[in-house]
Amino acid sequence: MIQLKVTNLEKRFGGNHVLKGVNLDVNGPELIGVLGPNGAGKTTLTNILDGAIKPTSGTVYLNGQRIDQLAPYEVARAGLGRTFQVTRSFRRMTVLENLYVPALAMGHMNQGRALTEKAMEVLEFLTIDHLRNEYARALSGGQQKLLELGRLLMLNPDVIILDEPFAGVHPKLMEVIYAYIRRMKAEGKAIILISHQMDAIFALSERLIVLNFGVLIADGAPDAVKNDPAVIEAYLGKDEEDAA
Numbered sequence: 667m668i669q670l671k672v673t674n675l676e677k678r679f680g681g682n683h684v685l686k687g688v689n690l691d692v693n694g695p696e697l698i699g700v701l702g703p704n705g706a707g708k709t710t711l712t713n714i715l716d717g718a719i720k721p722t723s724g725t726v727y728l729n730g731q732r733i734d735q736l737a738p739y740e741v742a743r744a745g746l747g748r749t750f751q752v753t754r755s756f757r758r759m760t761v762l763e764n765l766y767v768p769a770l771a772m773g774h775m776n777q778g779r780a781l782t783e784k785a786m787e788v789l790e791f792l793t794i795d796h797l798r799n800e801y802a803r804a805l806s807g808g809q810q811k812l813l814e815l816g817r818l819l820m821l822n823p824d825v826i827i828l829d830e831p832f833a834g835v836h837p838k839l840m841e842v843i844y845a846y847i848r849r850m851k852a853e854g855k856a857i858i859l860i861s862h863q864m865d866a867i868f869a870l871s872e873r874l875i876v877l878n879f880g881v882l883i884a885d886g887a888p889d890a891v892k893n894d895p896a897v898i899e900a901y902l903g904k905d906e907e908d909a910a
């Protein structure tokens with residue numbers, strides 16, 4: 667069974683205390699929505715989980731393996747993949763070539779035709795198969811997001827973190843991303859969905875966590891979290907600017 671265990675995670679950037687004792691347990695397939703105001707530490711948490719940065723202290727285990735000191739490619743091999751709030755693709759490679767990169771990193775390049783077939787299936791699912799021979803840099807922002815999602819499908823991780831997948835995406839492509847998330851859910855992945863789009867969060871999440879100034883202030887069923895006084899206060903109350 668998929669198991670992600672985050673314990674007492676702390677992150678400081680100099681004097682900026684960005685994550686404060688974050689604990690998170692993910693067991694088996696589930697879709698966890700993540701809410702939190704700008705600067706709450708959502709992307710920093712993602713960067714630690716995928717190995718891009720190291721925590722100041724605390725641990726992360728994936729399926730029993732400690733991953734918080736591993737490099738991103740090792741974390742990917744261990745079974746965790748993420749997309750970026752600010753998209754990253756290999757701009758001088760074609761769309762199809764971009765999809766081969768995860769397989770290359772995983773050492774699956776000898777799959778040959780199966781790999782091409784898989785890549786084409788992924789591009790068709792994401793409705794960008796007609797762009798397969800275009801350079802990634804020629805794609806719109808939304809299409810680049812889809813390409814990143816495609817790379818994750820090729821990687822086939824157990825745990826998927828989507829960092830603001832809907833930001834700046836045309837409504838038509840949002841439908842595709844919804845379908846993608848539902849497919850990943852059906853395939854039994856654990857999905858962590860970070861988004862400011864409340865409608866998407868509430869439509870898709872089975873569990874909701876809220877980060878506020880680096881503190882995980884709520885973790886539970888979406889309806890319960892929505893009505894949690896601490897969450898309401900973090901979002902609606904006691905804004906110092908309002909008080910001034």
Ligand SMILES: Nc1ncnc2c1ncn2[C@@H]1O[C@H](COP(=O)(O)OP(=O)(O)O)[C@@H](O)[C@H]1O
Binds near residue numbers: 704705710
């Ligand atoms: N690489 C970094 N170096 C220094 N400070 C950072 C770095 N990454 C994030 N921060 C700081 O961490 C805090 C949380 O940022 P972030 O994780 O991006 O929040 P969120 O994704 O919730 O909006 C912010 O104060 C931000 O300036």
Ligand SMILES: [Mg+2]
Binds near residue numbers: 708709710751
């Ligand atoms: Mg962010």
